[in-house]
Amino acid sequence: MIRTIINIDKEKCNGCELCVSACHEGAIAIVDGKAELIRDDYCDGLGNCLPACPTGAITFIEREAAAFDEAAVEENMKKKQAATHQHMHMHQHNQPDLACGCPGSQSRAFSRGNAVNKVRSSAPVQPASIESQLQQWPVQIQLIPVNAPYFDGANLLIAADCAAYAYANFHNEFIKNRITIIGCPKLDDVDYSEKLTAILANNDIKSVTVVRMEVPCCGGIQNAAITALKNSGKMIPWQVVTISTDGRILE
Numbered sequence: 001m002i003r004t005i006i007n008i009d010k011e012k013c014n015g016c017e018l019c020v021s022a023c024h025e026g027a028i029a030i031v032d033g034k035a036e037l038i039r040d041d042y043c044d045g046l047g048n049c050l051p052a053c054p055t056g057a058i059t060f061i062e063r064e065a066a067a068f069d070e071a072a073v074e075e076n077m078k079k080k081q082a083a084t085h086q087h088m089h090m091h092q093h094n095q096p097d098l099a100c101g102c103p104g105s106q107s108r109a110f111s112r113g114n115a116v117n118k119v120r121s122s123a124p125v126q127p128a129s130i131e132s133q134l135q136q137w138p139v140q141i142q143l144i145p146v147n148a149p150y151f152d153g154a155n156l157l158i159a160a161d162c163a164a165y166a167y168a169n170f171h172n173e174f175i176k177n178r179i180t181i182i183g184c185p186k187l188d189d190v191d192y193s194e195k196l197t198a199i200l201a202n203n204d205i206k207s208v209t210v211v212r213m214e215v216p217c218c219g220g221i222q223n224a225a226i227t228a229l230k231n232s233g234k235m236i237p238w239q240v241v242t243i244s245t246d247g248r249i250l251e
Contacts, residue, residue, distance in 0.1 A: 004045040005065045010034045012057035017219035018226065022052035025073045030216065041069040042076065051230065052223060133176040141183035141192055144199075151203035154179040158196065158225045159211040160218050166247045167211075174211055174241075185220025192221060196228035200236065208238040214250055 008019075008028075015033045027042035028035055028049060035057065037043060045068065050058050136150045141158075157178040164170040164182075174180075181199075183192055199205070210225045212218040222240055229238055242250040 001065070001067055002062060003065055003067070004060055004062055005040060005043050006037060006045070006047060006049060007059050007061040007063075008035050008037055009057045009059070010036075012055045014055055014057075016054060016222070017216055018052040018054065018223045019049035019058060021220050021223040022049045022227075024048070024077070026076050041066040042073050044068050044073075052226070054226075130171075133171040134180060135175075135177075136179055139180050139182050141181050141195060142188065142190060144181050144195075146195065146198045147202055150179050151199065151205065153204050153206055155207045155209070156199075156205050157181070157209050157211065158183075158221065160184060160213050160221050162213050162218075163211045163243050166213065166245060167243045167249070168247060170211075174209065178209065183221055185224070186217040192224035193227040193231070196224055197231040200228050200232035200234060205234075205236055208236055210238065210240045212240065212242055214242050214244050 006027075013034045015030060015035065017030055017035070019035050020028050020030060023043075025042045025044060027037055027039050029038045030036070031038070043065075045060070047058070047060060050060075136148070138144050155178045157174055157180045159174065159180065159182045161182040161184050163174075167173075185192065200208070208225060208229065210222050212222050225238070225240075229236060244250050
């Protein structure tokens with residue numbers, strides 16, 4: 001049948017995965033670093049993915065496509081939810097989740113040999129004074145209040161909680177002079193965008209910095225922040241910084 005369906009221009013796609021998170025039906029996936037419509041019958045043609053795309057790679061077209069299969073979509077969503085709950089259950093009980101298949105859970109080791117050898121072979125060095133730059137508590141998205149005095153005129157940092165462990169100078173480069181809120185879209189079974197929207201809409205936020213990890217599941221926190229920025233109705237300067245799993249700034 002001929003119907004309205006999305007089309008993805010791979011030349012414009014930067015592989016950010018925001019459309020994947022925005023498509024609740026599961027019609028889009030990242031294939032070889034680019035977004036791809038993998039199931040015509042999962043695409044309802046409503047285009048929730050369009051505003052999530054930062055490069056304008058997604059458009060509507062009229063073409064021959066399988067009819068939207070609502071029953072199949074519901075079944076697929078149930079399977080995804082069941083898999084997520086199983087993963088969370090295994091994580092909580094410290095059991096290995098070998099069947100997950102998530103790139104973000106892949107085990108990696110980083111060689112710090114040169115730095116360690118240099119310190120061990122030199123004379124004892126007095127450690128420099130390192131001070132926390134955290135300006136408020138709590139920091140977890142689910143615990144932080146929607147309104148608080150420290151939000152007035154604040155530069156807001158929305159960070160994946162792994163980022164502070166991966167990037168060595170996280171306090172001085174990101175937390176300093178910012179109000180910090182953190183979360184993990186992989187493990188927190190909640191839509192961050194609603195609370196972030198309320199924070200942005202009800203407070204005088206001057207800027208937003210999003211710090212995420214390079215792993216695919218971390219795209220959820222970026223997507224939530226961008227959705228909140230759009231829904232807040234405000235023009236707030238923002239930026240996204242991506243940290244590699246070995247502790248480098250990628251962008």
